[in-house]
Amino acid sequence: MKRKTFIQLSTTLMATPLLSSFKVLDQPERLKNWAGNLTYSTDHVFYPKSVDEVQQLIKKHSKIKPLGTKHCFNAIADSKDNLLSTRYLNKVISLDKKAKTVTVEGGIKYGELAPYLHKQGFALPNLASLPHISVAGSCTTATHGSGVKNGNLASAVTAMEIVIADGSIVHLSKAANAEKLNAAVVSLGAIGVITKVTLQVEPTYMMRQRVFTDMPMAQVKQHFEKIVSAGYSVSLFTDWQKDSINEVWIKSRIGTDKDENGPEFYGAKAAKKNLHPIIALSAENCTEQMGVPGPWYERLPHFKMGFTPSSGKELQSEYFVPMRHAVEAIEAVASLGKQIGPHLFITEIRTIAADSLWMSPCHNQASVTIHFTWKQETEAVLKLLPVIEKELSPFNARPHWGKIFTMAPKVLESRYEKLDDFKKTIAEYDPHGKFRNGFLNREIYNV
Template sequence: MDIAHRRIGQPASEYKTREYNWAGNLGYRQERLERPTGVDALREIVAAASSVRALGSRHSFNDIADTTGTLVSLEHLPADISVDGAGRTVSVGAATRYGELAAELQRQGFALGNLASLPHISVAGAVATATHGSGNGNGNLATAVAAIEFVTASGDLRTARRGEDPDFEGMVVNLGALGIMTRLTLDVEPSFPVRQDAYTDLPWARVLDRFEEVTGAAYSVSLFTDWAGDTVSQAWLKSRTSADDGAPAAEAFFGGTRAEEPLHPVPGMSPVNCTQQLGVPGPWSDRLAHFRLAFTPSSGAELQSEYLVGSEHALAAIDAVRSLAPKLAPLLQISEIRTMAADRLWLSGNYGRSGIGLHFTWKPLQAEVEAFLPELESSLAPFAARPHWGKLFTGQAGPLERLYPRLEDFRALAGAWDPQGKFRNGFLERTVFAPAASPAS
């Protein structure tokens, strides 16, 4: 299957548009690209369109946002960040980047429970695809959603609220299939300081033997590896702390050695664009993400895949990937292992189960990565691995139906919200709405 429409290196003249995703591996195919400056203008655009999709911060690596009809960028809609301190929520424009939201919340003395590795992604895009940070007790970013405002297929404005709409848990991780999100209300809490400490060269044997202790050693833990050799190359620990906690971290961590200078997850890359390390306490807004908003994390010359596995299969899934190291190594920049808490969002990778995310940052070798993904996915299939909706994977609706118990319910929900299929595209038809194949006789 051709996962993307434009492989890196293909001439732009082959496509109708010069609009690409952040990584440059996909060219959007829209007939029209609209950039409304207000919700009323957006409503008119959606009502008049026969096919329409929303374009977020373009950090998806597949065609989830693509359409041959009308593509709508929300980048010019106002952020209009409004904090309800008494209710412990914040209302924010859908296209607002998490880094911008975090800075404003910190200014007002509030915090989100977690952030993804990149603060550059939009709130709506992250929520719609169940994007996550890390932490045994932390749900993905979508679990913070208390309300969503949508522009529906008819151009109407509709708000869904947690505790009021019986299908709310199906509306949050929505893949853009219900409408275009214009505002979201998120849970917040009082601001808290965080320190970030890093360790290098943790023996795999120690990590696997005490895996829950390793991942539970801080509020958020990330393990970076190239899968080769006997050690995990880096462990990043983000700990909730006090503002005056500047004491040195322990010299060793499960056999790893405390880093004495800042690190970048990818070997050989400068850490200048990474958030503050070396145990220096600071606001959550400047520590929970891996990278600083003011910097582009890299040139964008990369591809990404990720698969989420239940906690009970974590060690077996890690072993399965380690066995593929000789084939992985030529394609890989770095991998990251993170943990997430269970939730009840229908299309979340953590629906009904806590687990780990096995993240792969590939070199920009689209054809080679596409050729390898079936083998990787086959090795993870025994563990019911769910792919991240915004990254490269080869899954079809039939197999995915076995991974998401509420997928049929989501189809019905999307059919009720969008009976004419205005928000559907090739990605959704391939992954969500295509009928499952009949069993072989």
């Protein structure tokens, strides 16, 4: 199957489905992902409201695939048979204040969970750039925020409840079966439907966010680690069109982090107003900047819950490289600036701490990510990605599982030391491939 099957072209935005409590019937249009670049391959979409309904559906169907908030840009959550949406599995189950954990249903969005936790005096250690994504879906794909000491969102998981292929329920936890949990958290949707997740929380905290513009690339090359360590979470944005970083976003915890409030930061100038990562766009949908204090969940994401994140109609790719190769990898991509520029909205560079999750791109390695938000020019992007992947190959780059990439399955296999063990885990929970789809067949099984 050609790589172009990763993306199914569409010129319309995401359709709003006609919902029932259990199944969508006779949809006038098939579901699309939020960016509108992918149309799902079936109109058989189920919307269970309880774990019991999830079990019934899984027992009934020989092929079915869990579906989160549709924020993936490739076919990882697609199915030509049946989709099971976790949209209505979105409740907080319990908050254990003594153990500092919260247990939620897998379909809850971070933007729904975060305000509840804050009111209860608690917080999550990190959030992604947008709060519109579900807990289970984010963990399944190893979605992340930024910060040299912060792991990806999945690293906060301490326990999970999963409905596996025979309809039974499996409970995994750090306390009872830590290695099984490490295998299953970043599961790529291959093991079952995640119905409950327990996350580690901490006391709530306040943050402020400052933005600086036009940092000379020479400063990045000479002081990269100091720059990305200047706040709790730091992001660098560039379009690769000049020898500089367009914007530096520094998110600092009040009371624990130094506040970068001077007029300059490594040659970059302090912004005089709120900015969007794509500087030509309005900052209306972005979280508050200019050093204004606010709760953690209103500063860690780049975008507010009530607004369309990023540019809306776009494609995304992202590659993880070991932290020790950060500057070399940035230089490698910068050398492609003229090729990349015409098709790019913006690139974001972030850092993530190492974790022990088998299929996480940060497994056993602190990482830097180079993220591309592309114009929705599918053909051009699919031609560019192999060029970028070749430049990043010396650094054993790993792609984000939920974004577009063209890396050969054999290359992926060589970069995930636990892949064979992961396949054994899949076979244990799904021996007949009920949750297998085209994406898993290509990328994990190379068929």
